[in-house]
Amino acid sequence: MAENNTAKTTYTADGTEVLFFSIGETIYGIEIKYINEIIGIEQITVVPKIPEHIKGVINIRGKVVPVISVRKRFGMEEIPYDDRTCIIVLEFEDGNQVGIIVDRVQEVIVVKQGDISKTPDSKSVNANRYIKSIINMESGIRLLLDCDKLIMD
Amino acid sequence: MADMYVFETTSLLEQLDQILMKTENESSFGEEEINEIFRTMHTIKGSSAMMGLDNMSKLAHAIEDMFYIIREDHPVISSMGTLYDLVFNASDLMKAEIELIQEDEYNPTDFTDQMNKIEAFAAVLKGGAAPESAEAPAQQVAAAAPAAVSSSSPLTSVKVWFEDECKMENLRALLVINRITDSCSQLEYFPADIETNGDTAKVIIENGFDIKFAPADGSNIDAVTEIIKTTPNVKNCQIIERGSGAAVKAASDGNVTTVRVHFEDDCKMENLRALLVVNNIKEVCDSVTYEPADIEDNAETSKVIIEEGFVVHFTSDKPQMVLQTIEGTPCVKAYEVIEDAAPAEAQAAPVQQTAAPAQAAATAQTAAPKAAEKKAEAPAADAQKSKEQINNMLGASKGGAKQSLISVNLNKLDTLLDLVGEIVITEAMVTSNPDLKGLRLDNFQKAARQLRKLNSELQDTVMSIRMVPLSGAFNKMTRIVRDMKVKLGKDVDLIFEGEETEVDKSIIDQLNDPLMHMVRNSMDHGIEDNVEDRIAAGKSPKGKITLSAYNASGEVIIVVADDGAGINPEKVLAKAERNGILTKPASEYSEKEIFNMIMLPGFSTNEQVTEYSGRGVGMDVVRKNIEKIGGTVSVDSKFGQGTNFIIKIPLSLSIVDGMEVSVGESIFTIPINSIRESFKVKPNQLVKDTNGKEMIMIRGECFPLIRLYELYDLKPGTDNLYEGIVILVETEGKCACIFADELIGEQQVVVKPFSSLLNNYNVKQHGMAGCSILGDGSITIILDVSNIISDF
Numbered sequence: 041m042a043e044n045n046t047a048k049t050t051y052t053a054d055g056t057e058v059l060f061f062s063i064g065e066t067i068y069g070i071e072i073k074y075i076n077e078i079i080g081i082e083q084i085t086v087v088p089k090i091p092e093h094i095k096g097v098i099n100i101r102g103k104v105v106p107v108i109s110v111r112k113r114f115g116m117e118e119i120p121y122d123d124r125t126c127i128i129v130l131e132f133e134d135g136n137q138v139g140i141i142v143d144r145v146q147e148v149i150v151v152k153q154g155d156i157s158k159t160p161d162s163k164s165v166n167a168n169r170y171i172k173s174i175i176n177m178e179s180g181i182r183l184l185l186d187c188d189k190l191i192m193d
Numbered sequence: 194m195a196d197m198y199v200f201e202t203t204s205l206l207e208q209l210d211q212i213l214m215k216t217e218n219e220s221s222f223g224e225e226e227i228n229e230i231f232r233t234m235h236t237i238k239g240s241s242a243m244m245g246l247d248n249m250s251k252l253a254h255a256i257e258d259m260f261y262i263i264r265e266d267h268p269v270i271s272s273m274g275t276l277y278d279l280v281f282n283a284s285d286l287m288k289a290e291i292e293l294i295q296e297d298e299y300n301p302t303d304f305t306d307q308m309n310k311i312e313a314f315a316a317v318l319k320g321g322a323a324p325e326s327a328e329a330p331a332q333q334v335a336a337a338a339p340a341a342v343s344s345s346s347p348l349t350s351v352k353v354w355f356e357d358e359c360k361m362e363n364l365r366a367l368l369v370i371n372r373i374t375d376s377c378s379q380l381e382y383f384p385a386d387i388e389t390n391g392d393t394a395k396v397i398i399e400n401g402f403d404i405k406f407a408p409a410d411g412s413n414i415d416a417v418t419e420i421i422k423t424t425p426n427v428k429n430c431q432i433i434e435r436g437s438g439a440a441v442k443a444a445s446d447g448n449v450t451t452v453r454v455h456f457e458d459d460c461k462m463e464n465l466r467a468l469l470v471v472n473n474i475k476e477v478c479d480s481v482t483y484e485p486a487d488i489e490d491n492a493e494t495s496k497v498i499i500e501e502g503f504v505v506h507f508t509s510d511k512p513q514m515v516l517q518t519i520e521g522t523p524c525v526k527a528y529e530v531i532e533d534a535a536p537a538e539a540q541a542a543p544v545q546q547t548a549a550p551a552q553a554a555a556t557a558q559t560a561a562p563k564a565a566e567k568k569a570e571a572p573a574a575d576a577q578k579s580k581e582q583i584n585n586m587l588g589a590s591k592g593g594a595k596q597s598l599i600s601v602n603l604n605k606l607d608t609l610l611d612l613v614g615e616i617v618i619t620e621a622m623v624t625s626n627p628d629l630k631g632l633r634l635d636n637f638q639k640a641a642r643q644l645r646k647l648n649s650e651l652q653d654t655v656m657s658i659r660m661v662p663l664s665g666a667f668n669k670m671t672r673i674v675r676d677m678k679v680k681l682g683k684d685v686d687l688i689f690e691g692e693e694t695e696v697d698k699s700i701i702d703q704l705n706d707p708l709m710h711m712v713r714n715s716m717d718h719g720i721e722d723n724v725e726d727r728i729a730a731g732k733s734p735k736g737k738i739t740l741s742a743y744n745a746s747g748e749v750i751i752v753v754a755d756d757g758a759g760i761n762p763e764k765v766l767a768k769a770e771r772n773g774i775l776t777k778p779a780s781e782y783s784e785k786e787i788f789n790m791i792m793l794p795g796f797s798t799n800e801q802v803t804e805y806s807g808r809g810v811g812m813d814v815v816r817k818n819i820e821k822i823g824g825t826v827s828v829d830s831k832f833g834q835g836t837n838f839i840i841k842i843p844l845s846l847s848i849v850d851g852m853e854v855s856v857g858e859s860i861f862t863i864p865i866n867s868i869r870e871s872f873k874v875k876p877n878q879l880v881k882d883t884n885g886k887e888m889i890m891i892r893g894e895c896f897p898l899i900r901l902y903e904l905y906d907l908k909p910g911t912d913n914l915y916e917g918i919v920i921l922v923e924t925e926g927k928c929a930c931i932f933a934d935e936l937i938g939e940q941q942v943v944v945k946p947f948s949s950l951l952n953n954y955n956v957k958q959h960g961m962a963g964c965s966i967l968g969d970g971s972i973t974i975i976l977d978v979s980n981i982i983s984d985f
Contacts, residue, residue, distance in 0.1 A: 085972035086859055088905030089959040090951060097951075097964060099972050102615055104945045104964050136948055191950060 055153045058175070058184065060146040061128065063110055067146060069175060069184045076131040078145055081121045098139060100129060107139035113190065114170070119143070130187055138191050151175050156184070198244050199291055200600075205233050206284050206291075207668075213284075214671045217277055222263065230280075231260045237287070242521055249290055250521070252304040252311075256283055259315040268318045279311055281676075348379060349414050352401040353421055354429040362397040363387040369402070369424045376412040376420060381405040401431070415531075429455075431529050450509070451531045452519065453502040460524040463495035464488040467503040470522045474515050478507040504531070603698060606659055613648075613655045614848065614943030620648050621940060621968030649941075652848060660695035663742050663751070666704050667692045670712045670740060677716040683736055685720055687712075690741035696749050700842055703822045704751075707815040711753040711838045712738065714812065719757035719836050730833060732756060753838040760830040762787045769793075788828040792816040823962060825925070825979060841925070851942045851965075853973060854920065854933035856901045857908045860973040861933065862942055862965060863920060867978040869928070871920040871936060879914065889919060889930045896921065899981060900932045904960070910934035924979040931981070940967070944975060960984070 057072040077100075084096040084107055093112035097104045107127055111118050124144040131137050155176045172186035209230060216226050234257040241249035259279075262268065270276055283304075290302055353369060355362050366387050374380060383403040384393040408417050414432075421430045454470055456463050467488050475481055483505045485494040509515050519528055624641040667689050674687045696704070720736035721727050727734055739754045762784055769775050769790050775782075792812040815838075819826045824842035851862035852871075872891075880888040880895060887898040898919070902909035911917050911934055920931045942965035947956055960981035964974050 083971065085964075085974070086907065087947075087951060087956065087961070087964075087974065088859075088907060089956060089961075090954045094951070094954075097948075097972055099966050099970055102618070102966060104948070104966065104972055106948050106950050134949075136950065138948070138950055192953070 055151050056156070057148055058151050059128070059148050060182065061126070061142040061144060062146055063114065063143050064116065067182050068110075069151070069182055070128065070130070070187060071184070072148065074130045074132070074187045076129045076137060079127050079129065079139075080123070081125045081127060081141070095141065098127070100137070100139075103137060105129065105137045105139050107141055108191065109141045110190075111141070111143075130191070132188070132191075140190070149177075151177070195244070195294070198240055199295060201240060202237055202249075202291055203288070205237055206288055209233050209284055210281075210672050211668060213277060213280060214675055217273075217675070224264070227260055227264045231257060231264060234260065238521070243524065246290075246294070246301065248301045248304045249287060252283055252287065252308055254521070255308045255311040255315070256280060259311055259318065262315055262318050266319065270318065275314060279307075279314055283307055283311065348381070348405040348407050349417075350403065350405045350433040351418060351421065352403055352431045352433055353427055354401050354431070355397065356426045356428045359426040360394075361391075362394040362402070363391060365424075365426050366393075366397055366402045369404070369421055369427065372424055373404075373406065373417050373420050376409055376417050377406040378409040379405075379407040403433075429527070429529065449506050450515070451504060451506045452516070452528050453504050453531055454519060454528040455502045455526045456498065457524045457526040462492075463498040463503070464492060465495075466522070466524050467494075467498055470503065470519055470525065471505065473522050474505070474507060474518050478509040478515055481505065481507045606655075606698070610655055610659065613652050617648060617652065617848065617941055617943060618966055618968060620644060622970075625968050627969070652941075656697070656848070659698045661698045661701050662693050662695050663701065663704075663749075664689070664692035666701055666708055667740050667742075669705060670708060673709055673712055674716060674738065677713065681716065681722075683716065683720050683722070684724070684734065685716060685736035685738055688737060688739045690739060691743045692740070694742040694744060694749055696842065700822050700824075703818055704840075704842070707818045707826070707840065708740075708751075708753070710812065710815045712740070715753060715755035715757065715836065715838075719755035719759075721758050726758070748841050748843055751840040751842070753840075754835060756835040759832040759834050759836055760788055760791065760828070761832050765790055785827075785829070788830050791828060792826065820957065823977075848941055848943050849965075849975060850939070851973075851975065852920070852939050853937035853967070854901075854918070854931075855910065855935055855937055856905070856933050857910050859905075859907055860937065860967065860971065861901065862940075862973045862975045863922065863931070863978065864975070865939065867922045867924045869921040869923045871918055874914050874919050876915065887914075889921075891921065891930075894928075896928050896930045898930045898932060904981070922978045922982070924982060927979075927982045929978075929982045931976075931978075942967070942973065942975065 058069040059072055059075055060067050060069045062068070079100070082098045084098055086096045087094070087106075093109055095107050095109050095112075097106050099105075109118060121141075126142055126145050127139040128142060128145070129137055129139045156173045157176065158173055159171050170185055170190050171183050173184045175182045175184055212226050212229055212233075216222050234253045238250050238253035238257060241247075241253060256279075263270070286302070286304060286307055293299055293302065353366070355365055359365060363384075364387070366382070370380065370382055370387075382405070384390070384396050387393045387397075387402075404421070406417060408414055418430055418432065421427060454467070456466055460466060464485075465488070467483070471481055471483055471488075483503065485491070485497050485503075488494045488498075488503075505519070507515055516528070516530070519525060624645070629637070671687055674685060677683070678685055715738050720738070721730075724734045727736070737756045739752070741754070742749060742751045744750075765787050766775075766779055766782060769787075770779060774790070774793055792815065816826050819840055819842065822842055824840055826838060826840045828836065828838055830836040849862070850865040852865055852868055854861050854863060874889060878890045880890050882888065887900075888895045889898050898914075900909075900912075901907070902912065909917075914932065917932055917934050918936050920933065920936075922929055922931055944963040945965055946952075946963050947961070957977065958980060960977050962975045962977035962980075964972050967973050
C-alpha cells in the first residue's frame with residue numbers, strides 16, 4: 041500500500057486531482073492522495089458500542105477496515121444501499137485505512153490551484169467542521185472535504 | 194548502517210551496565226571484567242568513529258584509556274564510587290546520544306566535561322608520579338624506557354599469532370622455533386612443552402606464542418622476525434621488547450618510525466582506507482612516506498594491503514600521538530611497529546632520514562614499541578582472555594553458540610506471523626468450503642488433516658521464534674535500582690525469579706516502561722526511608738525488591754514485590770476522597786478496590802513530588818500500557834509488610850483458540866481458555882434478585898447472566914433463555930454466564946487489533962479485544978471476558 045502512495049501523483053503541473061462524489065444533491069470532493077480504492081458496498085460487520093456514524097468493519101483482503109457513513113456523519117437520514125452505493129477506502133499517512141460510504145462516485149477532475157479558496161473563518165458555519173476548502177468550478181461551487189476531520193473528532 | 198550502529202552500541206552499553214552492576218555488587222574488578230569493559234569501549238570507539246561521531250568516539254576512548262591504566266598498572270582504587278559514577282554517567286550520556294542520533298536533526302553533544310573528569314581521574318589512578326594530561330603517561334613510559342632497555346637482558350621478546358582455525362598451533366609454533374634456531378644464539382619460548390602437550394594449542398590461540406631470542410652472529414633481530422613472519426600460517430608477529438642490541442642499533446638510525454597497519458577483514462577499498470590513515474597522521478608528522486605508494490590511483494594496491502599490510506614510515510617528535518591517530522582511524526584492525534623496515538621494503542620506498550640528536554632518536558625509537566605494545570593489545574584483546582578462562586570450556590561453548598544465532602529485523606517476523614495467520618484462515622477457507630458440503634471425500638479429508646497438522650506446527654514454530662525471555666527487561670531494572678539506591682540512600686537488594694520465562698517480543702517491548710515505573714514506585718514509596726523503621730518492624734535493614742515471573746494458563750504473571758511499608762488503605766481512601774474520585778460511599782470500598790485506586794489517573798499518596806515519582810502519572814501509565822498489550826495489573830498489599838504489583842499478560846497477542854457463538858447476525862469469539870462449560874438452561878436454574886437481575890444456578894452456585902444482545906444492543910436470533918445457549922466463563926477467579934443464540938464451533942483465530950479509529954471509542958473497555966477474519970471472509974469480534982465480567 042505504501043508503495044502505491046508514493047507512486048500517486050497528487051499535484052500535477054496544473055493543480056490537484058480531486059475525486060468527486062455525491063451525497064443526495066450535493067457534490068463533495070476528496071483529494072486523490074487519500075484514496076486507496078473504491079469498492080461496491082459489502083457486508084458490514086456491526087461493532088457494538090461505537091458512535092452511530094461508524095457502521096462497523098469490513099474485510100478488505102484480510103484487513104479489517106472500519107467504515108463510516110458520510111450521510112450519518114453529516115447528520116442526514118440514511119437511504120437504503122443500492123448498486124450505485126460505494127465505499128471509498130481512504131488510506132492515511134500512518135497506514136490506517138478507513139472506508140466511507142457515499143451515494144455515488146462522480147468523476148476525477150484536476151482542479152487548478154487558483155480555483156481553490158479558503159472556507160470562511162466562522163465558528164457558526166457548521167460546514168467548517170469537515171470542509172477543507174471551496175472549489176470554484178464552471179459547473180458550480182463544490183466542497184473539498186478534510187479527510188482527517190471527517191474520520192476523527 | 195545507522196540502524197546497525199544504534200543496535201550494536203545500545204546492546205554494548207547494556208552489557209557494560211551489567212558488568213558494572215555485577216562488579217559493583219562484588220566491589221572488585223576481575224581481570225576479565227576489565228578486559229570486557231576495555232573491549233566494549235574499544236568497539237564503540239571504532240564504530241562511532243566510522244559513523245563520524247567524534248564525540249562518542251572520544252568519550253569511549255577516554256574510558257578505554259582509564260581502564261587501560263587499571264588493567265596495566267593495577268592501581269589501588271581508593272574511590273571506587275567515583276569510578277563507577279564516571280563510567281555510569283558516560284554510559285548514560287552515550288545512550289542519550291544514541292537516542293538523539295535517531296532523531297531527524299542531530300547535533301552532536303559536547304562531552305568535553307565528562308571527558309575531562311575521566312581524564313583527571315585516570316591521572317589520579319596513574320599515581321602521584323603521573324603527569325596530569327592523558328597524553329603524558331605515554332611520555333612517561335617513553336622517558337623511562339631507554340634506561341630499562343639498556344639494563345634489560347639482551348633477549349628480544351616477540352609474540353606470534355597464528356592464523357585463525359589453522360589447527361595444531363603447538364606444532365606450528367614448533368616449526369617456527371625450528372626455523373629460527375639456526376639464526377639465534379639463545380632461544381626461549383612459552384609455552385615450553387609445545388612438542389609434547391597438545392593442550393598448549395589453546396594457550397597459543399588465546400595468548401599468542403611468546404618467543405625470547407638473541408640473534409646469532411651474522412644475523413639480526415629483524416632477520417629473525419622476518420623468518421618468523423614468513424613461516425606458514427603465522428598471521429602476525431609482534432615485538433614486545435627489543436633486546437639491548439636493538440637499542441644501540443636504533444640510536445644510530447634516524448628517528449624514522451615504521452608501522453605496518455592491518456585493516457579489518459572485509460572492510461573493502463583498503464587502499465582508500467590507507468589513504469585516510471596517511472591523511473590523518475600528516476597533521477602530526479613531519480614527514481610521511483608509505484608503501485604501496487600509489488594507493489590513490491591504483492585500486493589493485495588494496496590486495497597488497499590485505500596480504501602484506503600497509504607500511505607507513507614517518508618522522509615525528511610525538512610518535513605515540515601518531516600511533517593513536519592511526520589506531521583511531523576507522524577500520525584499522527591492528528598495527529605493529531617495525532621500527533626500521535626490512536631491507537626489501539626499504540629499497541622500495543627510500544626512507545627520508547632526518548638528522549636528529551641521538552638522545553631524541555633513542556626516545557622516539559624506544560617509545561614506539563612501548564606505545565605499540567600498549568595499543569596493539571587493544572585489538573588483540575578480542576583474542577586475549579584471562580588465564581582462568583583458558584581451560585574454561587564454558588567460555589568456548591559460549592563462543593560456539595553465538596555463531597548459531599542471527600539477528601532478524603522484527604518487521605520480518607511480524608510479516609511472517611501475519612502470513613502464518615493468513616494461512617490458518619485460508620486453510621479453514623479451503624477445508625470447510627461450502628462447495629464441499631455433502632460430498633464424501635476421504636482422500637481430501639486425509640490430506641486436509643495433514644495440512645492442519647503442519648500448519649499448527651508452523652504456527653508454533655513462528656511463535657517460538659518470537660518468544661524472548663523476560664531477563665532482558667528485568668536486567669534493565671538493576672540499573673534503575675542501583676541509581677535510586679545511591680540517590681535515595683536506601684539499601685535494597687533486587688532479586689529475580691523466573692526471569693527465563695518467555696513472552697512474545699512485541700509484548701516485552703511494551704513492558705519496559707510499566708516495569709520501570711513499578712520498580713521506581715517500590716523503591717521510592719515502598720521501601721521505608723529510615724532503616725530504623727525497618728528494624729523496628731522486625732525486618733532486615735536491607736530492603737528487598739523481588740521481580741518474579743511465571744506461566745499460568747496461557748498467561749504470564751509478573752509480580753513486582755517489595756518488603757516495604759505497604760499501603761495504608763485509610764490514607765489512600767482519604768486522599769481519594771480529597772481528589773474526588775470516589776464513586777460510592779467510602780465505607781463500601783473493599784481493601785482490594787482501595788489498593789487499585791492508586792492506579793487511577795491523578796492519584797499519588799506521596800505528599801512530595803520527588804525526582805522519581807509522586808506526580809500521580811506513574812501508576813496510571815502502568816495500567817494503560819499493560820492494558821494496551823491486553824494485560825491487567827492489580828495491587829495487593831499488607832500494611833507494614835509490603836506491596837505486590839501483579840501484572841498478567843497474554844503469552845502472545847496473535848493467535849487464539851476460540852469458540853464462535855452467534856448473536857443475531859453477529860459472530861463473537863470467546864477465547865477457549867476462559868470457557869468453563871456451555872449448556873442449555875433449564876427453568877429451575879434461573880434465579881432473579883430483587884432488582885430483577887438474572888442469575889443461573891449451577892451445581893449449587895449462582896452466577897450472573899450476561900445477555901450479549903443486551904450488552905451490545907443487538908437484534909438477537911432469540912431472546913428466549915431456554916432456546917439459546919449459555920456459556921460459563923471464568924477469568925481471574927470471577928465467573929459469569931454469557932447468553933448467546935448458538936454455538937457455531939471451535940476455531941483458531943488470528944487476532945487483528947481494532948483500527949485506531951475504533952480504539953478511540955474504548956471498545957476494549959466494552960469487552961472487545963479485537964477482531965478476526967473467519968474462513969468464509971466474515972469478521973468475528975473477539976471478546977475479552979475479563980472486561981465483560983468486571984462491568985457486572
